[in-house]
Amino acid sequence: MIVLKNIKKTYNTGTCPTTALQGIDLTIKDGEYIAIVGTSGSGKSTLLNIIGGMDRSTEGEYYFNDVAVHSLKRHDLHLFRKNNISFIFQQFALMNHYSVFENVEIPLLAKGISKKERKKIIMEQLTALGIADIAKEMPIHISGGQQQRCAIARALASDNPIILADEPTGALDKKTGLDIMGIMKEINKKGKTVVVITHDLNIANMADRIVRIEDGKVTEEA
Template sequence: MVVAELKNIGKIYGKGEASTEALRGIELKIEKGDFWAIIGPSGSGKSTLLNILGCIDIPTSGEYFLNGQLVNKFTNSQLSAARNETISFIFQYFALLNEYTVYENIMLPLNCRKISVREKKQLVNYYMKRLGIEGLSKKKPTQISGGQQQRVAIARALVTKPDIILADEPTGALDRKTGEEVMKILHEINAEGKTIVVVTHDMEVAKAAKKQFYIEDGDGRIKE
């Protein structure tokens, strides 16, 4: 089953002489249960590609299909529904809200859901346990380590039960051992059937992925 498909995707930032062609002719088919690594030098277009997949940026040319639907034609409310229900992001610097507790951060994406409070609490508690952070529930992000913060971010990503998890350099701000622990968690989640795409410049992280997509200067190809 194909979750996401990019057909001849191009992205140009800006206009005229000041414009940058960040992506051109990108072809990528992501199937359910895949674990992709997107690799390439700095400035090659990795984040742009991930942001397009995540519906937080729109391509300037080509077609993007998400669960068989043409994203190019999505209205703003369809785009935000996709971001809340279909896709979850994990970032290098965690992107947690420092004024909220761990528990509240994980609850955030569920706030607008039409399910009971009891169900929401159960989901948050389940994923805090799953990530081994239930003891941190009342702490603020600034009171816990980087590795713990990334676990919170992963719990927040999982709590909505998305079809696809997109991670932009998820180990980039962590020491090697902690980074390996975070990748182990992502591989476990993948083994449970979750589709994952990780942007990385760490060759160890890339090698452990099932499939690799290499980008250079906006051109992408599948690495054999």
């Protein structure tokens, strides 16, 4: 279970500080499927990055089961991320000089899994996502939908319990986007906790719960 208490985030990067999150309280149960919606700049990606351990809050508490994520040291935060979180991005974030197969292999290499076992896991994932036939292709030679399937295969290969997706259909046409969201729903049914940021209400309605963020605060949960 994920428990966020009064999470605040201020960026000090520009000339003046920007407060992106102003005190978020949110609980996400294991196996839940949550959609995060809200206007541009409302703090959705900031929140997802904090949940994913890619960034830290400036204030507040973040618990994952018994772990106080907000107080983890850098190395332990890295381990928390590696063992629990998989990210899916709008622009797929594949390594363009690696084949589809090799992209899915990356998290498995990081986990020190043997070559034989890696091959088995990768081909299972590619087959489940309907892209086994393009395992040797490079990302630039395949469609956006296929690239996102590859990114999902990569996310699933590590078998982490939490899948975070920041507008995973934002770069896809409507039909392909719905296909991808169907896959996300299947993933959730198989037991993963899924958190998806989206601008599309049809997609948000596929989730168990919709969390609306405005101005860095939760304004509505349905």
